[in-house]
Amino acid sequence: MAEKEFEVNEENLSSFQEYIENWCEENSISMKLSTKFSICVDEIASNVVFYSGATYLKICCELEENMISISFIDNGKEFNPLKDAKEPDITAKLEDREIGGLGIFMVKKFMDSVTYERKNNENILKLGIVNE
Amino acid sequence: MEVEKNIEGTKITLSPVGILDTANAPIFEKEVDLIIDSAKELIIDFTKTEYISSSGLRILLKAQKKMNVQGSMVIKNANESIKEVFKLTGFAEILNVE
Numbered sequence: 420m421a422e423k424e425f426e427v428n429e430e431n432l433s434s435f436q437e438y439i440e441n442w443c444e445e446n447s448i449s450m451k452l453s454t455k456f457s458i459c460v461d462e463i464a465s466n467v468v469f470y471s472g473a474t475y476l477k478i479c480c481e482l483e484e485n486m487i488s489i490s491f492i493d494n495g496k497e498f499n500p501l502k503d504a505k506e507p508d509i510t511a512k513l514e515d516r517e518i519g520g521l522g523i524f525m526v527k528k529f530m531d532s533v534t535y536e537r538k539n540n541e542n543i544l545k546l547g548i549v550n551e
Numbered sequence: 552m553e554v555e556k557n558i559e560g561t562k563i564t565l566s567p568v569g570i571l572d573t574a575n576a577p578i579f580e581k582e583v584d585l586i587i588d589s590a591k592e593l594i595i596d597f598t599k600t601e602y603i604s605s606s607g608l609r610i611l612l613k614a615q616k617k618m619n620v621q622g623s624m625v626i627k628n629a630n631e632s633i634k635e636v637f638k639l640t641g642f643a644e645i646l647n648v649e
Contacts, residue, residue, distance in 0.1 A: 432574040454602050454632045457570075461604040465573040509641030513619065516612055521640055522605040528639045 422479040427468055427493065435464040435478060439489065442480045448487065449551050455529045456489060459546060462522030463491050463500075471495025471542070488547040498542055499535045500526075554582040555599070561591035561622070568599040571607030580610045587614060591622035598628040603636055615646055625649055 421442055425431050436457050443453035460478075467476050473495030481488045505520035527533055532547040552575035555566040563586050567579050587593065593614065597603075611626070618624035626648045629637070637643040 429574075432572070436570075436572070451632070457572075458602055458604050458632075458636070461572040461574075461606070465604075465606065507640075509639075510644075511641075513612070513616060513645040516645060518605055518609040518612065521608060525605065525636065525639060 420479060420481045422477060424475050424477045427471070427473045427476050427495075429468055432461070432464060432468060435460050435476070438478060439480065446480075446482050446487075448482075452487070452548060452551060455548070456487075456546075459526045459529055460489075462526050463544060466498070466500070466522065467491070467493045467495060471498060473542075482550070485550045486547055487550050488545055490543060490545045492541050492543050494541055497537050499537070500544065501533060501535050552578045554579055555596075556582065556586070558586070561589060562594070563590040563592070564594040564596050566596040566599055570601050571603040571610075573604060573606040576606035576610060579607065580613075583610060583614050587617055590618070593618050593622065593624040595624065595626045596628055597626065597630065597633055600633065601630070602632045605640075608636070608640060608642060611642070611646060623647070 423438055425434060439456050439460050440453060443456060467473050471493055473493035475494055477492040479490040500523040504523040507520040507524050530546045530548050534545045536543040553568045555568060557564040565582060571579060615624050624647060626646055629648060637648055
C-alpha cells in the first residue's frame with residue numbers, strides 16, 4: 420500500500436494527479452484505467468480544495484489481487500458525495516444544463532465501487548475498480 | 552497549459568495542449584473568453600488534449616451556448632477518453648462532436 424499526505428491548497432491540485440499517475444505507472448496499471456483515476460482524482464480533490472475546509476488530504480493506493488483501490492481521506496466538514504451531491508440531469512437540453520454534481524456522477528460511472536465513511540472527524544471516500 | 556490558436560477571420564480554432572482539468576481550466580477559459588465575441592465558427596481541436604474533467608466540460612458548455620446564438624461550434628479530434636466522458640455525461644448529445 421502506498422500512502423501520501425498532502426496539504427490542501429489549490430497549488431497542489433496537479434500534485435494529487437501526478438501522485439496517482441506515478442503510482443499507476445509503477446504498478447503497470449493500464450493507461451485507460453490510469454486516465455480514469457486521474458479524472459476521478461481531479462473531481463474529488465477539487466471538491467476537497469474548494470469546499471471542504473480540510474487542511475490535509477491523504478491518498479492511499481492499494482493493489483490487491485485484481486482490485487485497485489484508492490482512498491481519499493480528509494479532515495474537512497462532513498460530506499458524503501454519494502448522498503449529498505446533486506444528481507445531474509444528463510438528458511437536459513443545452514440551455515438547461517448544469518455542471519453541479521457532474522464530477523461525482525462521473526466518478527460513480529467510472530468506478531466499480533465507491534464507498535463513503537465518516538470516522539474520527541475524517542471523510543473517507545474509497546474508490547475501487549477491477550484491474551484489467 | 553498552453554492553448555494554440557488559429558484565427559482566419561471569424562473562423563477560430565483553439566487547441567488546448569495537455570490536460571483539461573481543474574488546475575488548467577481557467578487558462579483555457581481565458582483564451583475562449585478572449586476570442587469568442589469575434590467568432591462565427593469556433594473549432595475546439597482536442598488533438599493534443601489528453602483528458603477532460605467536469606471543469607473542462609463547464610467551459611465547453613458555456614461556449615456552446617454562446618456559439619449557438621452567434622454561429623457554430625464543433626469539437627474535433629477528441630480521443631477515446633474524452634469521447635467516453637462526453638458519452639457518460641450526455642454531453643455527446645448537446646455538443647457538436649465530430
